Amino acid sequence: MTASAVGMSDPRASGQRAHGKQTINEGDQSSMDMKKISAACATAAALAALCVPGAAFAADGTLTLNAGDGSTLAGHSFTVYLIANYNDVVKDGANVKSVSASSPDAAADAWVKAALNKNGVTYNTSEGRNAAEQLLRLQTDSNTLRKVAGTLQSTAAASKVTAVKTNQTSTTGSLNLTLPEGYYLVVDAQGIPILVSTTIGGATRMTNGQTLGSTQIKTNVTKIDKKIKSVDGTWKDSAAATNGETRDFKATFTVPNKLAVDTITLEDHMTGITYIDGSFHASVDGTDITNQFGAIGKDKITAAAGKTQTDGTGFKVTSLQSLVDTYQGKQVTVTYQGKVVNASKANKAINQIILTSNWLPSVIPPDVPTPNPGTDETPVPTYDVDLKKISAADGSRTIQGAKFKIHNDSLNQWYTWDSASNQWTFGTDESKATEFSTDAQGVINFTRLGAGTYTVKETQVPTGYFTFVKPSFTIKVTDDGHVTIAGKDQPGLTGKVTNADANASTPTAVVKNIDNITQLPQTGATTMAIMIVGAFAIILVATATGWGAYRIRHEDMGDGPIAA
Incomplete structure (x- = not known):
């Protein structure tokens, strides 16, 4: 005997048959x-x-x-x-x-x-x-x-x-x-x-x-993959950023089966980072689908017990049902920005995204625990580098009052430090950059720096040292905290540091000031040029002094004025 035909109107069906x-x-x-x-x-x-x-x-x-x-x-x-x-x-x-x-x-x-x-x-x-x-x-x-x-x-x-x-x-x-x-x-x-x-x-x-x-x-778990854009433009699981810098973040996930899930919820818990309003965008295969998500709510995270880190502010958003119905099985890419507001060497910023599948009723069998949400975390470390100023004549003598500015060559930005917020601000005008001065121990601490290449240049030489000899040096910081220091102008006056681990200790650039031309290291054309210019300046001063004495002497002797 045969049963009558049964219609299949719902495209979500997974298979059906009947006796007959x-x-x-x-x-x-x-x-x-x-x-x-x-x-x-x-x-x-x-x-x-x-x-x-x-x-x-x-x-x-x-x-x-x-x-x-x-x-x-x-x-x-x-x-x-x-x-x-x-x-x-x-x-x-x-x-x-x-x-x-x-x-x-x-x-x-x-x-x-x-x-x-x-x-x-x-x-x-x-x-x-x-x-x-x-x-x-x-x-x-x-x-x-x-x-x-x-x-x-x-x-x-x-x-x-x-x-x-x-x-x-x-x-x-x-x-x-x-x-x-x-x-x-x-x-x-x-x-x-x-x-x-x-x-x-x-x-x-x-x-x-x-x-x-x-x-x-x-x-039972919708996995999500989170990345941060490094200073070199590549997406990484972790990347170092300067405190005060805004960075791009990206998260990807596959839309779950519409027979199991109604909507999905995204939460990004940010510690030491603040979400930039209006930066949330979503796409599938290059097509913008931001409208498949509801309003972006703020997600406030308080500092953990015993931590000095200030609160971060993330976001929370739930998709529309149409996202799952329309894009089941498709990969969604979500991008947004966050500003690093309170990262330090001791407390890296944390960016943790959570993807929760909002299950349809009775999808989870009664004897099966409700699945945990998918999560991924993107640490954002920051590093410190010290400068120590010493005398070229006496390496044990530190120099106070030497002044320096720092420039991010990777971003072509001069750095200005705000001690109230512990953040850097950035600009192309060198005159607005902070001028740091070595302390009584001859030290400047350049703190909370992200990955990149920096130039540190001396802007003022302390009294008693040659003012025309102003060394500069480069600092290269990697995302995982390896630091390389090398002299740039007057390279022989900066001690070389190769791949120091900034996670373990603070790498130090040792820079010398000279008070005698003989202290200039004879290594390279730049140094020789400085020596020649310096020597020529000394000769000019001596010549001018001698010529003046000769003129006075001759005028006093009544020989008449010297022909011009």
Whole structure:
């Protein structure tokens, strides 16, 4: 006997069939319009069912499990159970219009029947219904179907049913399975159970547009990957930034299965960083989808116990349902900016994003803990470099009052220090840059610097030292805190430092001042030029002094004025 065709109007369906002829939903089935059938047809169908030996003579179909764009199935392990066989298939061109469904064996029939009964689903066997056929009649996106799937997963071990395939894994973003044509329960060790259909007679679609033979997994954790843009323009897991600097951040995630998730919520907990209003943007394949998210709310983070770091301000936003419905399986890229407001060597700034899947009711089986949200963290360290000024004549004597300015060559910016906020500000006008002076120990501390290349130039030489000899040096800081110091102008007056670890200690640039021309190191054309210029200046001074004495002497002797 045949049942009437069942319509599949919901494109979220994961596979459906019935005992007798019916349309399959790729998961559940929406409306069904039962026809009256004759006793003769019922008898013929019943006899045909008795003659079909389950899945033994079923044709093979295919089933592809997908992780979604930018994701992988690594870490997942799938077990596949046959729920129903397909018998009569009615094609409509390349698509499937309807099929007949039956339980593969008595154990599977009892297993599915018990799961239906537990969740309040009944059916009338006198109308030609059986457990497998009734399961396919359930609405695809209904709470009932999700509850039944959870019950089937939790009772599979005790049901005496045998899995068709076990421990199926993949290290890529998809897994292709060849299976007898039918309707299956797919249990994921790292996800939520799925009810899904294979291809039927090679067809990958029902006449109403629903997909056959493929589905996106319902992963229990939606992973997210967070990056920060380094000063060199590359995206990294961590990058050093100057206190006061604004940096770009990027997070990517795959939109979860719309049969499992309603919306997603993004939270970025910022410590020592402040979110820049209006900087949030989202895209898929280069197309802007920022309008798929609601209003951006502020997310205030307080300093941890025992920490001196001031509060950071992040953001929190929830997507619209249309994001999941429209972009299921697509990779979303979210970009935004944050200003580093209170990072230090002792307390790096922290930027932690949290992605929460807002699950549809009854998606999580009752015996499975609610999955934790996906998280990723982007530390933003900052480093210190010291300058120590000493006498070239006496290396043990430190020099107070030598003045310096610092320039970021990577950004072409002069640095100005605000001691009240412990932040730097930046500009192209050297006259507005802070002029630092060495203290009684001859030291200047350049604090809270990000990655990049800097030039530190002496702007004023202390009294008693040659004013025309003003050394400068470069500082190169990497994202992981390695510092290299080398002389630039008058290189021989700056001690060289190679790849000092700024995480362990504070690298120090030792710079000398000279009070005698003989203290200039004779290394390089620049030094020689200074020596020549200095010597020439001394000669000029001496000559001018001697010439003046000669003129006075001759005028005093009455020789008359000197010819010009």
